[in-house]
Amino acid sequence: MEAMGVPGFMLPLVIxxxxxxxxxxxxxFKARWVALLMAGFSIVSALIFHPFNDPEQQNNFLKNFAMAGGFLMIFAHGAGAFSFDEGMDGTRIENRRV
Structure with missing residues (x-):
């Protein structure tokens, strides 16, 4: 990470x-907000570590943007009926849509 200009102390935070x-x-658990955070992280890491003009890194660049798109879908639609987020509202599973 330090070779790309990112301080080394951030490595444990990234992990x-x-x-x-x-x-x-x-x-x-808090899937919408975690997904938004992960989407931002995926985009930032693609822009910093995978330059699009490098043919060897294009696949990783596009992979990170594809993951960000998936995370944004989770942010938009939620985690689903069987997640902790849905279970914490007090309703029973039979009353929910799957």
Whole structure:
């Protein structure tokens, strides 16, 4: 990361964001806001670490933007009926749409 101009102390923060953010989206805990954060992270990391004009990095650049699109879909539609977010509102599963 330091070779690309990003301070090395941010590496543990990035690891925590990716691991805990992935788990939060997987189980549906605060999935909309975590997905928005992960989308922003994916776009920023694509722009910093994967220059589009480098043929070897184009695939990674587009992959990061595709992941950001998926995260934005989660932000727009939520995590689904069987997520922690839906379970915390007090309704029963039978009353929800799947």
């Amino acid at each position: 925590i964001l990716e691991v805990l953010g992935g788990i939060a989206i997987l189980v549906g």
